[in-house]
Amino acid sequence: MAATTKLSPYKAEFLKAAIEGGVLKFGSFELKSKRTSPYFFNAGDFYRADLLRAISTAYAKTIIENGSSSSPIEFDIIFGPAYKGIPLATATVDKLADLDPEKYEKKCYSFDRKEAKDHGEGGNIVGAPLKGKRVLIVDDVVTAGTAKREAIGKIRKEGGIVVGILVALDRMEKLPAPSGDDSTPMPSAIGEIRKEYGIPVLSILTLDDIIGGLKGTGVDDDIKRMEEYKAKYKASD
Template sequence: MAVSSSQLPAYKTAFLNSCLSAQILKLGSFTLKSGRQSPYFFNAGLFHRADLLLTISDAYAQTIAAARSSGELGEFDVLFGPAYKGIPLATATVGRLAEVDRAQFGSLSYSFNRKEAKTHGEGGNIVGAPLKGKRVVVVDDVITAGTAIREAMDIIAKEGAILVGIIVALDRMERMPDPRGEKEGQELDANAPRMSAIGQVRKEYGVPVMSILTLDDIIEGLNGVGTDEDVNRLEEYRRRYRASD
């Protein structure tokens, strides 16, 4: 299956094709941690191969560069990758950004945290650029419940840095699960939460949260090349769970 869409930028199409061919994005039936039955599953941990790492770092870089050009994202000094998945994503993306636009991003730094603070040598739990006084963009794979990204924000705040943006690989665009429970096949309660995890983070911290792909992008890319069954199931999932933000 090869995606080709005039509606998507070339880097999104290339990224989506890589995700599908490497089975990073799978179509089928998957039970999420929330208990929802999802027609697709995304595993960014599979971007471990050299060519795939180049693809995802280029997609992050192109998304960031586009956000800077449009004014959605302000100036920043450091890409921060939360341990562990964010570490290779941030470091690879810094290098790719310098290739995309050396004049604008050539002095950009990366930084990441240790899970346990180092007690010898220079000590601390930050590796790479010091964060104090720096403007920081967080790079991660996805935001689900928002717990991991909030931990990263706490680290950034404690280090005396300024959070200016967040970028993830995929925005599922779906509302947070109803804490009162959800039943498959039934319409959601009108009083159930309607905001997504990304929407909550965006509202709480007042910073842009960008993504390489959204569920809308996946459906757009698969139209005409995916099976009718897969596309219909994705569209129904979007209709049922789409967030208000």
């Protein structure tokens, strides 16, 4: 895939790695919502060392880029919800310390257990204690938002302060309407979380980034299908 000038270099490199590594696929995929999507992104496929390096670098550079913005997210701990979020959080902390040790080498990570441990140290949380700490959640995508709400609940129960969420991909897709009518205007899951908790939700890539990054690479049919999908399911927020 040729590089694009429409994305920042780290986003273009991440998109290239996701496609070449088979993490981002194009075709016809049935989602949990029963919609048929022309693309599918599975962060669980970043299991190879070079791909894990690619996604942790992209997460880290998104955080660093946000750090120089007018409203940076200040955090003490990166939290990875079980299970996919665990390697993402740990690898991102390591990459941040590698890229900017002066600012990030003392940052920590934590993750949760699906079931509380009833022996040894016990509890639901592994890694840095969350009490009184500012916590940034790192995960793959937000689908319905259920998993992120559970993570926020666990962090708050431990006394942590959730300051934001960072995901790999924002599908920019509206939630299914209760009536089942796809023509009904609806917000996205990310938009609902922003509104409900009053926290920023960042992403490495959006659907617009994927479409823009693929233009000029000879995959016009895939681009067209994604543009049609976006037009049909675009969120109202």
